Amino acid sequence: MLTSIVGINWGDEGKGRMVDLLSREQDIVVRYQGGNNAGHTVVNERGKFILNLLPSGILRPEVVCVMGNGMAIDLAHLDREIGALRERGVKITPENLKISDRAVLTLPYHVQLDCLEEERLAGEAYGSTRRGIAPVYSDKYAKKCIRMGDLLDMDYTARRLRGIVEYKSLMIEGVYHAKAQSYEEILDWLRHYADLFRDYITDTGLYLTRANAEGKRIMFEAQLGALRDIDFGIYPYTSSSSTIASYGPIGAGVPGLKLDRTVGIMKAYSSCVGEGPFTVEDKEASGDALRQAGGEYGAATGRPRRVGPFDAVASSYGIRVQGADEIALTKLDVLSYLDEIRICVAYDINGTRTRDFPMGDALNAAKPVYETMPGWKCDISACRKKEDLPAEARRYIERIEELTGARITYVSVGADRDAYLRF
Numbered sequence: 001m002l003t004s005i006v007g008i009n010w011g012d013e014g015k016g017r018m019v020d021l022l023s024r025e026q027d028i029v030v031r032y033q034g035g036n037n038a039g040h041t042v043v044n045e046r047g048k049f050i051l052n053l054l055p056s057g058i059l060r061p062e063v064v065c066v067m068g069n070g071m072a073i074d075l076a077h078l079d080r081e082i083g084a085l086r087e088r089g090v091k092i093t094p095e096n097l098k099i100s101d102r103a104v105l106t107l108p109y110h111v112q113l114d115c116l117e118e119e120r121l122a123g124e125a126y127g128s129t130r131r132g133i134a135p136v137y138s139d140k141y142a143k144k145c146i147r148m149g150d151l152l153d154m155d156y157t158a159r160r161l162r163g164i165v166e167y168k169s170l171m172i173e174g175v176y177h178a179k180a181q182s183y184e185e186i187l188d189w190l191r192h193y194a195d196l197f198r199d200y201i202t203d204t205g206l207y208l209t210r211a212n213a214e215g216k217r218i219m220f221e222a223q224l225g226a227l228r229d230i231d232f233g234i235y236p237y238t239s240s241s242s243t244i245a246s247y248g249p250i251g252a253g254v255p256g257l258k259l260d261r262t263v264g265i266m267k268a269y270s271s272c273v274g275e276g277p278f279t280v281e282d283k284e285a286s287g288d289a290l291r292q293a294g295g296e297y298g299a300a301t302g303r304p305r306r307v308g309p310f311d312a313v314a315s316s317y318g319i320r321v322q323g324a325d326e327i328a329l330t331k332l333d334v335l336s337y338l339d340e341i342r343i344c345v346a347y348d349i350n351g352t353r354t355r356d357f358p359m360g361d362a363l364n365a366a367k368p369v370y371e372t373m374p375g376w377k378c379d380i381s382a383c384r385k386k387e388d389l390p391a392e393a394r395r396y397i398e399r400i401e402e403l404t405g406a407r408i409t410y411v412s413v414g415a416d417r418d419a420y421l422r423f
Contacts, residue, residue: 007225016040070251237276
């Protein structure tokens with residue numbers, strides 16, 4: 001059984017919370033793309049955990065976690081993340097964490113280049129997290145990356161690294177007029193982490209192929225959402241990898257396998273970290289109130305998220321490109337303070353009304369068309385079945401289903417592990 005958990009919107013939909021919930025039914029959880037440029041937040045009986053690189057299944061000791069070949073891995077960050085979890089009693093060993101030998105490494109000069117380019121762009125910046133993601137994926141396709149498996153042969157890596165560092169130094173010094181890091185510094189950095197991680201490195205494609213043949217239950221965990229996908233997102237304000245469910249088997253190392261189930265995650269309202277068009281953004285005091293009610297600050301960066309009402313146009317598009325079979329709706333409880341709740345049901349683009357999600361300058365010109373529904377004005381955090389919800393909350397969920405054509409099967413009503421209901 002192959003299941004994918006993916007974001008429907010701009011990211012930060014609550015995927016970590018749902019992966020943690022659904023991982024209790026899984027044998028293996030795989031992260032298949034992205035790096036430490038986004039975070040998944042999980043709350044369990046031990047407290048609150050924010051994961052940037054590790055799959056959210058790492059908090060369940062019976063689950064094996066895999067970091068797939070589609071990822072970009074900053075080893076210094078991974079070392080710190082593992083260390084912080086171990087301090088809180090989380091078991092992490094080569095038996096329950098396996099790292100693809102084909103995953104590319106985010107090196108210190110990638111982070112440096114990311115920062116330099118954002119500073120050069122100034123007011124036209126893409127809103128990068130400055131963690132080296134665009135530069136490392138650029139190098140991946142330019143065939144100038146070091147991969148995890150290279151750390152198992154440091155003589156080979158040392159020979160290959162020399163030309164790569166020379167190439168990157170030409171850019172850092174010649175384009176940005178900054179001080180480049182030396183070949184020796186980067187090689188020492190790699191040697192240090194090679195010693196720490198060599199026992200975790202494996203052919204995860206082979207491991208997952210065998211696990212699937214044995215009938216193991218495998219979950220693919222995405223980072224960010226459909227609207228940050230490099231092909232289908234709000235380009236150029238996207239991530240640099242594919243956040244789409246169908247990429248899951250590819251980024252995990254098993255491109256020949258097919259998904260059995262895709263669960264899309266979306267919030268009961270809209271939120272967005274970073275730059276780019278965000279049609280429903282609420283810049284008024286009502287937006288500040290929603291941000292505070294939802295605790296809308298980036299898990300990886302701490303940046304305040306842009307927020308607004310639920311966007312049925314963007315969500316319908318995200319559901320389509322993700323191929324979601326079912327939806328988990330998160331943070332419904334956040335809306336409990338509202339007398340009335342707005343939903344964006346269409347866009348107005350230069351006088352033309354549409355429910356199709358546009359691209360380019362048409363998206364920049366889009367204005368939201370809203371309808372309003374009554375709020376429920378009561379605490380719903382103790383609800384555990386559909387019938388427990390106020391009629392207004394049930395109607396709100398049903399209206400989202402009508403507008404998006406999606407079947408909502410999970411609704412979260414709080415941050416705790418058990419604060420959800422089947423719908």
